[in-house]
Amino acid sequence: MKQFYLNRLSGVALVGLLLLSSCHSSYQLKKVEGSRIEISSKWDRNPDKEATAILAPYKTEVDSLMTPVVGKSAMDMEAGRPESLLSNLVADVLRNATVPYLGRPADLAVTNMGGLRSSLSAGDITFSNIYEILPFENSLCIVTMKGSNLRTLMENIAGAGGEGVSNVRLEISKDGKLLSAKVGGEPIDDNRLYEVATLDYLAEGNDKMVAFLQGEKKVCPDGATMRDLFFSYVKKQTAAGKEITSAIEGRITVK
Structure with a gap:
């Protein structure tokens, strides 16, 4: 049996699990499972330091454009x-x-x-x-x-x-x-x-x-x-x- 994982981030993460079984060198869909994960500030509690450092100069530039009144x-x-x-x-x-x-x-x-x-x-x-x-x-x-x-x-x-x-x-x-x-x-x-x-x-x-x-x-x-x-x-x-x-x-x- 093979498993394929699909995910997408856009405000809400959609996570799907497809379970496929082998049948004479081909596959048949056996089951589809899905769930929703809310993307909110809770994911910012433990930020990745390396990713934050990479994004920092871009964030500064974007903020300089977006935040002035x-x-x-x-x-x-x-x-x-x-x-x-x-x-x-x-x-x-x-x-x-x-x-x-x-x-x-x-x-x-x-x-x-x-x-x-x-x-x-x-x-x-x-x-x-x-x-x-x-x-x-x-x-x-x-x-x-x-x-x-x-x-x-x-x-x-x-x-x-x-x-x-x-x-x-x-x-x-x-x-x-x-x-x-x-x-x-x-x-x-x-x-x-x-x-x-x-x-x-x-x-x-x-x-x-x-x-x-x-x-x-x-x-x-x-x-x-x-x-x-x-x-x-x-x-x-x-x-x-x-x-x-x-x-x-x-x-x-x-x-």
């Missing part, structure tokens, strides 16, 4: 459906980030709740906080969409129970149907072209945002990651003596 939040912000303080803030930052490319903010912005992986607490903001909220290398994309396809995108958002949006007002039903949609305070014009600021991940139709695949044009500027855009926004507000704020505005309401 870059701004201040006036309130606690979390992400949640149908609308939330954090998703509203990030969507607004995304929409206004199109000014260098369009000469104005995009008509609207759409981001996904799943891309916001942490909350923002009231008080000091460090780059580490921003990295925890936006850990992925998602970048700005500007998708030009016909109004009829934009309406389908709003249906995608309604089906998800809400996502992060800017300059949009949606009414959705409890079972995820779109009841009404406005952009800039006006009903969607099926024949008009709209500029939508979003993430490259969503622009490819991921996270059930399949309507983006019907866009007329897609432009994704080099180097415009959502994390860096948010970081620049925080620094700019701080330089102007302003704290980071957000508000629930009825962008998405459930009827």
Whole structure:
């Protein structure tokens, strides 16, 4: 009998044991066992001195980047459906980030709740906080969409129970149907072209945002990651003596 051990570390360690028996020069799976091991500070009680010494210079460099305070939040912000303080803030930052490319903010912005992986607490903001909220290398994309396809995108958002949006007002039903949609305070014009600021991940139709695949044009500027855009926004507000704020505005309401 042969034993194979599988393990993976990612916040929680997954340890599996496969027991295989020999049968005429081949193997048959006899049993699968698994367990979960929580990776927490308890594993730091007896650190490996040699490993710690090797990592020390890298830790110092990372800490120098991640720990300095870059701004201040006036309130606690979390992400949640149908609308939330954090998703509203990030969507607004995304929409206004199109000014260098369009000469104005995009008509609207759409981001996904799943891309916001942490909350923002009231008080000091460090780059580490921003990295925890936006850990992925998602970048700005500007998708030009016909109004009829934009309406389908709003249906995608309604089906998800809400996502992060800017300059949009949606009414959705409890079972995820779109009841009404406005952009800039006006009903969607099926024949008009709209500029939508979003993430490259969503622009490819991921996270059930399949309507983006019907866009007329897609432009994704080099180097415009959502994390860096948010970081620049925080620094700019701080330089102007302003704290980071957000508000629930009825962008998405459930009827």
